[in-house]
Amino acid sequence: xxxxxxxxxxxxxxxxxxxxxxxxxxxxxxxxxxxxxxxxxxxxxxxxxxxxxxxxxxxxxxxxxxxxxxxxxxxxxxxxxxxxxxxxxxxxxxxxxxxxxxxxxxxxxxxxxxxxxxxxxxxxxxxxxxxxxxxxxxxxxxxxxxxxxxxxxxxxxxxxxxxxxxxxxxxxxxxxxxxxxxxxxxxxxxxxxxxxxxxxxxxxx
Amino acid sequence: xxxxxxxxxxxxxxxxxxxxxxxxxxxxxxxxxxxxxxxxxxxxxxxxxxxxxxxxxxxxxxxxxxxxxxxxxxxxxxxxxxxxxxxxxxxxxxxxxxxxxxxxxxxxxxxxxxxxxxxxxxxxxxxxxxxxxxxxxxxxxxxxxxxxxxxxxxxxxxxxxxxxxxxxxxxxxxxxxxxxxxxxxxxxxxxxxxxxxxxxxxxxxxxxxxxxxxxxxxxxxxxxxxxxxxxxxxxxxxxxxxxxxxxxxxxxxxxxxxxxxxxxxxxxxxxxxxxxxxxxxxxxxxxxxxxxxxxxx
Numbered sequence: 144x145x146x147x148x149x150x151x152x153x154x155x156x157x158x159x160x161x162x163x164x165x166x167x168x169x170x171x172x173x174x175x176x177x178x179x180x181x182x183x184x185x186x187x188x189x190x191x192x193x194x195x196x197x198x199x200x201x202x203x204x205x206x207x208x209x210x211x212x213x214x215x216x217x218x219x220x221x222x223x224x225x226x227x228x229x230x231x232x233x234x235x236x237x238x239x240x241x242x243x244x245x246x247x248x249x250x251x252x253x254x255x256x257x258x259x260x261x262x263x264x265x266x267x268x269x270x271x272x273x274x275x276x277x278x279x280x281x282x283x284x285x286x287x288x289x290x291x292x293x294x295x296x297x298x299x300x301x302x303x304x305x306x307x308x309x310x311x312x313x314x315x316x317x318x319x320x321x322x323x324x325x326x327x328x329x330x331x332x333x334x335x336x337x338x339x340x341x342x343x344x345x346x347x348x
Numbered sequence: 349x350x351x352x353x354x355x356x357x358x359x360x361x362x363x364x365x366x367x368x369x370x371x372x373x374x375x376x377x378x379x380x381x382x383x384x385x386x387x388x389x390x391x392x393x394x395x396x397x398x399x400x401x402x403x404x405x406x407x408x409x410x411x412x413x414x415x416x417x418x419x420x421x422x423x424x425x426x427x428x429x430x431x432x433x434x435x436x437x438x439x440x441x442x443x444x445x446x447x448x449x450x451x452x453x454x455x456x457x458x459x460x461x462x463x464x465x466x467x468x469x470x471x472x473x474x475x476x477x478x479x480x481x482x483x484x485x486x487x488x489x490x491x492x493x494x495x496x497x498x499x500x501x502x503x504x505x506x507x508x509x510x511x512x513x514x515x516x517x518x519x520x521x522x523x524x525x526x527x528x529x530x531x532x533x534x535x536x537x538x539x540x541x542x543x544x545x546x547x548x549x550x551x552x553x554x555x556x557x558x559x560x561x562x563x564x565x566x567x568x569x570x571x572x573x574x575x576x577x578x579x580x581x582x583x584x585x586x587x588x589x590x591x592x593x594x595x596x597x598x599x600x601x602x603x604x605x606x607x608x609x610x611x612x613x614x615x616x617x618x619x620x621x622x623x624x625x626x627x628x629x630x631x632x633x634x635x636x637x638x639x640x641x642x643x644x645x
Contacts (some may be wrong), residue, residue, distance in 0.1 A: 161392065165399040168472035168483075172616060178555050182476055197356055201363065213388050214396075214472050215479035216522075218514060218530035219375055226530040228514050228522055230381055231371035233479060238367065242360055274478055282529065282551070291551055300555060301477065 152325040156191075156203055159319065163187050164210040174312070177304035181312040182267070184211055188237050189266045190313070190320055192244030193252075193259055195331040200241030208234030219285065236274070240266055254334075256317055263313045264306055271302050386518060389487070393519035396471065397485070446620075449505030453622055460586050463624040465503075466492065470619055471520055477554075480528055482511075484621055487519040492623070494521070501578070501585045501624040508612035509533070509578060509591045510621055523621065526591070526611055527554045535561070535591055536579040543568035544579050547591055547609055557614070559592065561607035570594050570607050586624065 163183040167174070174181035184207045192200030211233030218226040244266050252258040279291050292300070321329035352358055373381045412435050453465065468486035484502075486492050494500070494516040502510045502523050511525040512533075524531050532548035543565055550560040564570055574594045580587025592611035599605050 161395055162399065164475075165392075165396040166403070168475055169396065169400040170403055171473045171475070178477070180474060180476055184475065201360070205363070205367075209384075209388065210392065211475055211479055213385050213392065214483060215475040215481045217478050218481060218524050218528060226514065226524055227375055227377070228382075228481065229371060230374035230384065231367045233475075235364065235367045235371065238360075238363060274476075278478055278551070285530075296552075305476075 148327070151327075155323070155325040156199075156206075159187060160184075160203065160207050160210065163316070164207060164214065168214045174308065176308045177300060179301065179304040179308055181308040182305065183312055183316070184237065185240055185267065185270060186263055186309050186312050186316050187320075188241045189244040189263050190259055190316055192241040193249065193262045194254055194320055194324075194329065195245075195326065196334045197242060197245040199325070199331065200245040201238060204238040204241030205234050208237030211237060217281075219281065232277075236270065239273075240270055243269065256321060259317045260310055260313050263309055267306050267309045268302060271297075271305055275301070382515070389517035389519045393471070393487075393517075400471065446505075453505050453507060460588075460624065462627050463586060464627055466623045466625060467620055468521075468623060470621060480525065480554075481514065482523050482525060482615075483520045484523055484623075485519075486521050486623060487517055489518050492516055492521065492625070499584055500626075501589060503589060503622050503624060504613045504618055505620065505622065506612070507589065507622075509585070509589045510613045510615065510618065512584065513623060521623075525549075525615055526559060526613065527557060527615065529554070533585060533591070534579045534581040535576040536587075537568075537570065538575040538577045538590070543570070544581065545570070545576070545607075547576060553608065557611065557616075558595070559609045559611060561594065561609050562604075564605040564607065566602060566605070569599070570597050572596060576609060589624075 167180065167183040171180040174183075188200065188204045188207050191203045208231075212230050216228050216230055217232060219229045244262055247265065248258075248262065252262065275292075275297055282291065326332070370381055370384075373379045450467075453467075466486060468484040470482060471485045472483040474480035474482065494513055500513045502512060504510050509526055511523045511528070511531060514522040514524045516522075526533075526547075526549065528549045529551050530549065532546060534544060535547045536542040536544045544563075545561050545565075546563040547559050547561055550558075553560060561570065561576070572594055576591045576594065578585040578587055578589040578591060590612055592609045592613075594607050595610045597605075597607040
């Protein structure tokens with residue numbers, strides 16, 4: 144990879160990560176449906192993994208997760224009256240969102256742009272399900288009781304609104320990555336080497 | 349070994365273990381992990397403030413344009429002038445509202461005379477339903493120094509409880525909101541010798557903007573409409589900060605008597621908050637020695 148390409152990759156990823164995360168936490172009330180905020184960070188990580196592969200997904204996932212933890216990292220009470228700010232949970236969740244997105248259905252989907260929406264939908268649902276499970280575990284560990292949302296509430300108040308709002312956010316981010324992204328022509332050529340894929344597989348039509 | 353590090357699964361597992369160690373260490377008081385976020389604060393906060401101010405500028409611009417177009421429909425000739433005047437009136441009303449709120453805050457300050465009240469704008473809000481801690485524009489560089497395991501109460505302009513400070517970084521501080529599942533505070537009914545109860549955030553109530561009241565003594569019956577204020581027990585919050593009003597009670601179980609509280613503060617509308625910092629020469633709590641303000645904003 145040429146030096147110029149590497150610089151482009153770092154700059155574009157850096158700008159997008161900082162911009163999207165700042166946008167999400169600064170104007171969360173403007174990008175929300177039924178209390179669920181458009182998860183620009185998550186969508187960005189999913190699409191990076193989907194379009195540009197595992198290595199990019201790991202790096203972007205970790206950095207985005209660190210910012211997520213920094214801005215709004217969850218608090219863990221741990222049975223005391225002094226809650227501590229957890230660091231790393233966002234990194235872990237974003238890492239796996241990227242990793243799953245980079246391996247799940249990429250051969251079947253051929254990294255085609257319209258199917259990026261399907262990928263966002265699948266990983267968003269997975270993220271929410273894992274999030275709810277983790278949260279229940281954390282509540283149990285911290286001794287805050289066993290009361291939690293019902294399955295119906297999780298589906299109607301959490302999963303569906305989050306999916307809708309994330310799908311709405313997918314279109315601009317997908318276009319940004321494809322046409323103003325870290326790689327020329329929106330293609331990570333390293334993924335093509337040895338995979339038997341051609342650039343045609345990336346085309347949308 | 350080199351072959352091992354080229355294995356993608358191995359790399360993912362290795363990173364996972366590393367992150368899990370970070371998570372575990374971050375729960376230990378006094379850990380050095382938290383210093384990771386200090387450089388992030390220096391870089392990210394100014395950029396985030398920039399994005400926020402640009403966004404607000406654009407929003408303001410489009411609002412002004414929309415107002416101007418409405419006025420044009422009514423009177424084409426006076427469009428520009430009316431648009432300008434409308435905008436100025438809106439700005440003036442906002443300024444008057446803010447001034448009234450600040451005036452109220454200063455009045456309350458007399459009530460809590462052992463506390464210094466520092467205003468700070470809200471920088472960031474929740475990232476999703478679990479990452480819901482907020483950040484305010486008050487950090488160590490502003491002279492607000494918060495040691496490990498210490499905290500301060502955060503209130504709105506009408507002195508209603510909003511939450512508590514969790515951590516302070518160079519450029520900003522994290523606030524744990526009242527509705528957050530990790531938040532709890534000792535409260536009492538706002539009457540002479542009112543019953544002491546516990547108010548805490550609850551997952552099932554958060555989306556509706558409500559809190560749960562527990563540890564209600566068997567001898568006391570809370571009633572709908574009762575006002576709860578901080579009790580002052582525990583030393584973190586001064587007594588008497590209004591929290592909210594009881595909207596329903598559930599005494600179906602004698603062992604688990606609960607109630608639902610509607611907080612006075614509406615977190616969605618809050619743009620500025622006020623941090624209550626104990627004065628260094630007051631004898632309120634042990635917090636006094638730990639929390640210091642070198643040079644308030």
